[in-house]
Amino acid sequence: MESLMRSPKLPAASVVCLTSKKDFIYKVNLMKQFIYLLLAVCITGTQLSSCKGKDAGTNKDTTTVSQDTSTPAPVVIAPDTTLNNSVRDATKDYPGVNASVNNGEVTLTGKIKRERLPKLMESIQASHPKKVNNNLTIEP
Amino acid sequence: MALQEKYAELITAAKTSGVQNLQVREQNNVLYIDGSAPSGATKDNLWSIYNKIDPDFRGGDLGLNVNVSTATGSKAKVTTESSNLNVRKGPGTDQPIAGKVAHNDMVTVLNQTNSQWWLIKTDKGVEGYVYAQYLTPA
Structure with missing residues (x-):
């Protein structure tokens, strides 16, 4: 490794190092993007679950309405x-x-x-x- | 709900005896029960239960309106106490008399105009309205 660093191919090694740095930065960015993505998924998931909750509530309301529909007809009083x-x-x-x-x-x-x-x-x-x-x- | 509890036996009897289109509603402290009974006996039984729960119907807290469903063209017996039954040209005692049918005679039900007056045809061919209370579906 040492011989490699001292070798005339040092610039190439530096390039490798630079590449590694770039690679590191690239990976960090990837990680960031991944974290953002995770956060986005979590937030969306939360919103979806709350939407699901709302849907369930809406469904319940609909059920109530349908129950109301099946309730008896109003009382008819003759004039x-x-x-x-x-x-x-x-x-x-x-x-x-x-x-x-x-x-x-x-x-x-x-x-x-x-x-x-x-x-x-x-x-x-x-x-x-x-x-x-x-x-x-x-x-x- | 209190009235539904008071008349629970009546409501249960209506449900179990095959009353169709049964409607049970409470409004302004009066319970209204409507429906169509499969027979005169069923209707009589419901009224008997009503009289038992509320002797002589003094409470004024129940509207029981259960008719006896009769198919068009079916026969019914004239069940006056003993007298003839007037057949009228229209559904009302203010309508002219078109004919009479004797106690225990059979007539053909043409139409259940309303819960009080039915359009019938006598064996002699007279068509008109009679008071439904005096008819018992055969």
Whole structure:
């Protein structure tokens, strides 16, 4: 090695050294680039994972929406004019029963035999009232 | 949720007895249950459970509207207490009477116009609307 350094080919060795230096610098640069690349990958990965998180959240939201879609239809309340006609029809065969309609609520007053009450209630409920107030006097 | 707990037995019975398009919703302190029962017996059973949970329907906290689904062209029996059933030209007691069918007669259901009035045809060929409460699908 020493003989080589002292040899007339020293300049060539210097070139080798220089080359090695350049090579070293080149490798350092490569390392830097590699580190930058690693950093970039990490950052991108973090962002992706957070995006994944957001996606998951979005998916959850979508699922919630689809669940909302499958929720029951809104309650249908008949307008008072329709209710008045329906209630008149329903109580026609129940002498002694009076019915009034106010803001979707049907109020029953008067007298009825207990055995006839369920059928009357069925008919009243079928007219889509908001609520039925049963103030009837029930006879056994 | 409190009302759904109160009427849990009724809701379970509706689910297990094959009520179609069952809808259970709570709104302004009233629970609304809608659906289409496979038979009159199923509907009667649901009303029986309702009456048991809320004796004489005093609570005013349930809207039970379960119809009996009937196929077009199927037969139904007239189940008035004893009297004839009016067949009307339109769906309403203010509509003129087109004919009558006797207690226990059979009619053909042409259309379930709404939950109160069905369009039927009698064996004598009279077409018109009758109050659905007095019909029991065969």
